[in-house]
Amino acid sequence: MSTNTNNETMQTVTRRVDAAVIGSGFAGLSAAYEAAKLGKRVLLIDKMPNPGGNSVMNAGQIAAVGSPNQEKAGIKDSVELMKQDMLDAGVSLNHPNLLEKMISQSWDTVKWTMTEFGIQYRDRLTQMGGHSVPRTLSTMNHSGRDIIDPMLSKIQYMPNVKLEMKTKFERFILEKNDENGQDEVAGIEVSHNGVTQDVICDKGVILASGGFSADIPFRKIQVPTFGEKVMSTNQPGATAEVIKESLKISALPVQLSHIQLGPWTSPDESGFGLAPFFCIGAGFPYGIIIDPDTSTRFVNELGNRYERSMAILKMCHPVVCMTDSEGAKHSLEKDLTKLEPTLKAHNSIEEVAEEYGMDPIVLRETIDKYNASVAMGEDEDFGKLLREDAAPLVKFPFYSVRLWPKVHHCMGGLHINSDAQVMHVDGYPIKGLFAAGEVTGGVHGGDRLGSCATLDCIAFGRIAGKNVATFNKKKEGDLHNVAT
Ligand SMILES: Cc1cc2nc3c(=O)[nH]c(=O)nc-3n(C[C@H](O)[C@H](O)[C@H](O)COP(=O)(O)OP(=O)(O)OC[C@H]3O[C@@H](n4cnc5c(N)ncnc54)[C@H](O)[C@@H]3O)c2cc1C
Known part of the structure; x- marks a missing residue:
């Protein structure tokens, strides 16, 4: 006999697996694959x-220390340096044990995606x-x-993993531990096409349900200014019900x-856009990024995301990011026509100024100063870190886009230990409950650096x-004694 989190008594066991994984993103697929490879029967569900x-829909970017690409380019990097970068961006709110575990495995994680799934990466490294x-x-x-498609293709042929879409996690099924009286996770209640099922999990449940950037009521409670008027880059299923049930x-x-x-x-396109x-x-x-009101730069274009977003928000109006045709060759989307009409081309500085109502004389001074x-x-x-191949902005056409920040990532989430066990408010791991990816908190602290989420989710x-x-379940509690 067991109870769900609404305290209803559950009589009927309809299914039994070793592990249930909630969410089919990087974290869920990586978790399901590893558990299945160790011979376990895995149910992988996603509500979408x-x-x-x-x-x-992510940009396919992943940070790693010690890649052959870094070696080839003579870039000196270390676990300590990446950790320090993440701590600086995260204003030291990051949990060091999680950071160390993730970064020390970063190149191995990328290598795993290559060897297990045949994923290929470009030769060139990006400075984010x-x-x-x-x-x-x-x-x-x-x-x-x-990354997702090759993972799905491989998992699809594993006889012991079943992926079920349009299947939503509703509640936990709990069991009382007779010895210590603590609640343990025995399984989950899921719904599919209006039918509810109980899934009993002999080994445990893995939460990989992502962040809640698209959950306006929940995110607005956390940050009142991130209400209806702030757009999001996330898919509509990025909501908080798994966190709430937890x-x-x-x-x-x-x-x-x-x-x-x-x-x-850009406010000129929906979602993440191009x-x-x-x-x-x-x-x-x-x-450079320019404030159209003053026609001047106002921020380090390569500062962390918080610094740049806050600097833009302070302007109280969209700003303009611009480069020349040499710079534009580095665009990650090579076909610039795909970015039209959000991306605009200009054949003179005067044309840029006219487009955005800037002062052409001040704009020219701004560009001259940057070129110097x-x-x-x-x-x-x-204090922008200028790349060795950075060049003055001189070659027309210049290209520009308007910028306005959108809600993108939840750094906060459920507290896990470095064995990915979800921690109870009283400081012990909840037996049978694991979590990974954006549903967890602590890795990124106050602000996440670009390309570190893919790594976090997969690792x-x-x-x-x-x-x-x-x-x-019978024997183990804390796989790892460090609870932070
Ligand atoms: C547009 C965009 C671009 C990005 N680019 C990068 C990048 O290049 N590099 C980088 O490091 N990071 C990037 N990020 C961040 C990164 O992609 C995310 O943090 C990461 O994909 C989260 O993965 P996840 O596995 O935790 O969750 P997700 O990939 O979001 O998967 C969670 C899944 O859980 C499902 N789910 C939720 N609730 C339930 C429920 N109740 N029942 C069943 N299923 C449920 C959801 O439907 C979803 O499919 C980007 C994010 C966005 C939005």
Whole structure:
């Protein structure tokens, strides 16, 4: 006999598996694969009609220390340096044990995606904002689909994994431990086409349900200014019900109000759009961001996401990111016509000024000043890290987009230990409950650096999958004694 979190008595066991995984993004697929490889029967569910969550529409970027690409380019990097970069961006709210575990496995994680699923990455590394060195690898099409599709194809042929779409996690099924009186997770209640089923999980449940950026009521409670008027880059299924049910069974939340805005999104397109592909590859590293009111720069274009988003919001109106035709060649989306009409081309500085109501004389001075910084190799005004191949903005056409931040990532979530066990408010791991990916908190602290979420989801997804497979509910509690 068991009870669900509404305290209803559950009589009928309709299904029995070793592990249930909730969510079919990077974290869920990595977890399901690892558990299945260890011979466990896995039920993988997702409430949406199509698998992949935010992961499938992600930009395919993943940070790693010690890649052969870094070695080839002579880039000196270390676990400590990446950790420091993440702590700086996260204002030291990051949980160091999670950071260390993830970063020390970063190149191995990328290698795993290559060897297990045949995923390919481009030769070139990207220098992303807030990272002190180039360490970001990109998949061939700059898309999370490059990772999700091969994972799905392989998992589909594993006889012991069943992927069920349009199947929603509703509640936990709990069991009381006779010895210590603590609630343990015995399974989950799911719904599919209006029919409810109980799934009893002999090994455990893995939460991989992503963040809640698209859940306006929930995110507005955490950050009142992120209400209806703030757009989001996320898919509509990025909602908070899994976190809410976890809170009902006394899972410990961490930093839920740390919600990230993306500084590279445009108000002229919906969702994530294509502007970020222009800005991340070209506009930010090889161009400038200008306040149209003053026709001047106002922020380090390669600062971390928080600094840039806040600086833009302070302007109270959209700003303009611009580079010349040489800089635009670095756009992650090579076919610039795909970015029209959000992306605009201009044959003179006067045309740029006219488009955005800027002062052409001041704009020319701004560009001249930036070009002088590039020539010197030092940005005295904003401390931007100028790449060796950065060049003055001189070649027309110039290209520009308007920018206004959108809600992008939830740094906060459920507290896990470094074995991906979900922690109870009283400081012990909830038996039979694991979590990985954006549903968890602590890795990114106050703000996430670009390309670190893919790594987080896959690294901890793998840990959760391996640990659920080897977990013995009867014997084991804390797989790892460090509870932070
Ligand atoms: C547009 C975009 C681009 C990005 N690009 C990058 C990038 O290049 N590099 C990087 O590091 N990060 C990037 N990120 C962030 C990163 O993609 C996400 O943090 C990551 O994909 C989250 O993966 P996940 O597995 O935790 O969750 P998701 O991939 O979001 O998957 C969660 C799944 O759980 C399902 N689910 C939720 N609730 C339930 C429920 N009750 N029952 C059943 N199923 C449920 C959802 O439907 C969803 O399919 C990007 C994010 C976005 C939105």
